[in-house]
Amino acid sequence: MTTMNDGRQKQTWLSALAEAAKEQGFELPTYDVYGMGSLRSVTTLGNRFVTLKRLLRRGKSEFDGVEWALWQQLDEQPLLVACFRDALEPKHESVELTLKLVKGWLVDEWSADETRRAVAGNPGTQSVQPPPVGVAVAH
């Protein structure tokens, strides 16, 4: 088994959000490595979590950055509420915008509709691809 380590040190999205949250006097849930190129926050008491995924500019994809997805866990069924994209490197202004959305969803427990409206005002907002027919969505 060979491991690879290029030794790069840089500000990450999760560290930037954690620092910004601390400055504002609250804590965000921790994240675990969750798949190939993705992380997931622990589920809150309100059955909410967030995933963070790296998107690469390859092939048909023209976006190089990260995507946040806000989820609700209802009766074992995860429901996607909203998603948005950010640049790969966190900048102060985008950290503030993203922190507001993540905090609103995970900490302040905004409703799904309230969250969708807030995410819609984010420059990186993405339309949520509808789930397969017959699957409920959160309201």
Add this chain to the structure above:
Amino acid sequence: MLAEANLIDSLQDFTWFYRGVPEESPELRDVVENGEVRPRRPGNVGEYARYCHSINEMTDTGYTSWTIDRGIAEELARFASEQAGLSGAIVIFRVRIDSIDDSRVFEGLAGEDEYLVEGIVEGVAFSEGVDDDNDE
């Protein structure tokens, strides 16, 4: 994107599926001891599970993500390690595409040449590098 078509024929020019994870990943143990990669929730399969997994990487499903591009596996693993504040060291798993039954392979994100494999993936080994992979 989530079609259940037989994909193996379209992959005949490729030998390996790759999966990259941080060195600290608990997946290493299964690979070292049994040559297996296990999905998080083996019973959670079907169209909705693939929708959650592939579209937004909600991986509490009966699938694991693989790619035919080793460079993508490296990049994604490194991202996960950095974001999680781990060492930055990564490992790349590989499995022969032709060792997996057609019915278990589903197309994932096109931009990542991603494929979802249903159930436990057996015969997994460590990829030491492109040259090593090309020799086999």
